[in-house]
Amino acid sequence: MRIGEAAAAAGTTPRALRFYEQRGLLPPPVRTASGQREYGPGEIARVRIIRDLLTLGFTIEDLRSCADRLHLLAQDPPPRCGSVEPGAPTSGIVGRRLAALDAEIDRLARLRESLARRASGDD
DSSP states (O other), X not given: OOHHHHHHHXXXXXXXXXXXXXXXXXXXXXXXTTSOEEOOHHHHHHHHHHHHHHHTTOOHHHHHTTGGGGGGGGSSSOOOOOOOSTTOOOOHHHHHHXXXXXXXXXXXXXXXXXXXXXXXXXX
């Protein structure tokens, strides 16, 4: 399918597909004789995975560092990424993302406490 159809099937835009290709998240697609990009079900699945991971807070750079393994997440069931239990050791991209989220939650909790104290006149 052509880029517009592929983008619609993946829930994104043609611009996003070109962006993912430029950033190395999508391999260069097959081209028609006239030079138009052609996408298949594998590429659509990969774009959906990319979008899901971006929604979870991963960055383009995070995904670039593991772009050669993104296809593994299309397996049914996808492979486990490691333990996510509180206090359990994690490593790599997932561990860094969890640490960043924990830090942001702590920052927001402190901010909320400060605001609540000010609102109640205790500050």
